[in-house]
Amino acid sequence: MQRYFIDEVLQINETYTDLNIDTHHIFNVMRMSVGDKFEIVDKEKYVFIALIENKAPFTLKIIEQLKTSQSNVEVTVFTPFLKGDKLDFMLQKCTELGASRFIFYNGQRSIVKLDDKKKEKRKTRYEKIVKEASEQSKRIEIPPIIFENNLKQIDFKLYDAVYIAYENLSGNVSKKFIDQLHIDNQKIAIIFGPEGGLTEDEVNSHKEFTTVQLGSRILRAETAPLYMLSIIDSFYN
Amino acid sequence: MQRYFIDEVLQINETYTDLNIDTHHIFNVMRMSVGDKFEIVDKEKYVFIALIENKAPFTLKIIEQLKTSQSNVEVTVFTPFLKGDKLDFMLQKCTELGASRFIFYNGQRSIVKLDDKKKEKRKTRYEKIVKEASEQSKRIEIPPIIFENNLKQIDFKLYDAVYIAYENLSGNVSKKFIDQLHIDNQKIAIIFGPEGGLTEDEVNSHKEFTTVQLGSRILRAETAPLYMLSIIDSFYN
Incomplete structure (x- = not known):
């Protein structure tokens, strides 16, 4: 699943509109559409799965939080x-x-x-x-x-x-x-x-x-x- | 020191003329001239130091053999x-x-x-x-x-x-x-x-x-x- 970074804090089950994210890449390069999902890493390094709910204005819902492990080094x-x-x-x-x-x-x-x-x-x-x-x-x-x-x-x-x-x-x-x-x-x-x-x-x-x-x-x-x-x-x- | 490969067997103290070697690289890229030295690896994987004795015809003398170690893997x-x-x-x-x-x-x-x-x-x-x-x-x-x-x-x-x-x-x-x-x-x-x-x-x-x-x-x-x-x-x- 494609992953994107965002410079904001996100929360599970919330819906967001017009976040500062590379929609050109999402729609034109990855050819995603409404109903598709991608991974998103928020400002605090939490990783979520986002569902695309609308194209314009770009709306997504945070539907799941993923476990992450990170190296200590x-x-x-x-x-x-x-x-x-x-x-x-x-x-x-x-x-x-x-x-x-x-x-x-x-x-x-x-x-x-x-x-x-x-x-x-x-x-x-x-x-x-x-x-x-x-x-x-x-x-x-x-x-x-x-x-x-x-x-x-x-x-x-x-x-x-x-x-x-x-x-x-x-x-x-x-x-x-x-x-x-x-x-x-x-x-x-x-x-x-x-x-x-x-x-x-x-x-x-x-x-x-x-x-x-x-x-x-x-x-x-x-x-x-x-x-x-x-x-x-x-x-x- | 620059290293070149050659598809022939070489011997220490011998002089060679017009070997099949990249003289363009030697003279134009590396800007070497008569009296300069480079490393040369022969067909049997022995490594020597060659001294440039003449430019045209291209003549070199094998003046030293180098020790080599190679990985077994x-x-x-x-x-x-x-x-x-x-x-x-x-x-x-x-x-x-x-x-x-x-x-x-x-x-x-x-x-x-x-x-x-x-x-x-x-x-x-x-x-x-x-x-x-x-x-x-x-x-x-x-x-x-x-x-x-x-x-x-x-x-x-x-x-x-x-x-x-x-x-x-x-x-x-x-x-x-x-x-x-x-x-x-x-x-x-x-x-x-x-x-x-x-x-x-x-x-x-x-x-x-x-x-x-x-x-x-x-x-x-x-x-x-x-x-x-x-x-x-x-x-x-």
Whole structure:
């Protein structure tokens, strides 16, 4: 059943008219009509089944509340801007794979530099991608997109564990990722570098960082978060 | 260092002229010149460092042999044709994540149907994608692309374990994927359905199949193999 998100609080057995919901998608893309049902997630992350009672004005009745279970682990993905449309894909897949939040930072070796206007446009596009991926993968919340400045300025004390994907740690052998996970750590941050990699300065900028090695091959920047999220999901759930 | 594949046997300290290698990529994309080095994987999967001695005729000297380690586990990905360019992305990412071989089959609910001419074109494109992804991720072999008919006709006795990603197994709860892996199973097959899912007929067509559940969310067809390959890599390596 198709799922939609709404920024209001809903109640069982109530009827609502002209809610702010994507009726174009409901009627033109999904080709639903009066009498059809869909899932709806309200502002407080409760999931309901809604019945379409009228097309114009758009009227629906909340007829059932669904049970939901949510993972306790919360994963924040720190990502630089990347070239081309790699980030579109990365955001979509990471949303399916359970990312809780995306924080963009300017990497010291980032090739992509964006001015404020471009950033604003990107934010709108990224928010659309993660919303659609959340609906598709039946999540109960949409991961927020946050733009920060650089890694050094971020407060990592908020997290129980911070994993940084870094291949060429001079003098040190990075540890296998799965062996570094602990069930007690519920607030996790994972950090990836840009195409040119992270600098030593960035890697050494916070004592909270655990550098980890991701498998036996070299992964592209946009593949690394998919690998880590898959393993986190499998470990915690 | 850039890596290229070549379909010949090479030897250390030998000099070669006009090998069948992508010189356009070497000189125009990577902008290398005489005196530069790159990695080269020969027909027998040995990895060498080659030094460019001359541009035309293109001459290189094999100056060093690199040690290689390879995973013992061999993963064959069974995939239907999917809509749009999802497969391009899926093949690239699965190659990075260690897939050994791709076998395409016609799913009973497949939306995409291809005639022989279109199949031939797809094969050429897919082979280019996996070759480039193999070079980029420094693999020592390029996963072959194989087209088969349908799932029923495939002999799954060749594999130690066959995992089938199937969400709605009526009456049965699918098992968590990682719990189904065994270190002794070295030849693994993973099977994904098309956008419309696998039919019960397909799921029940071979007694070798173990149906598994992939994490706590609903994954798109092209995301499921990334999830499984990440977990396999982490489990075996």
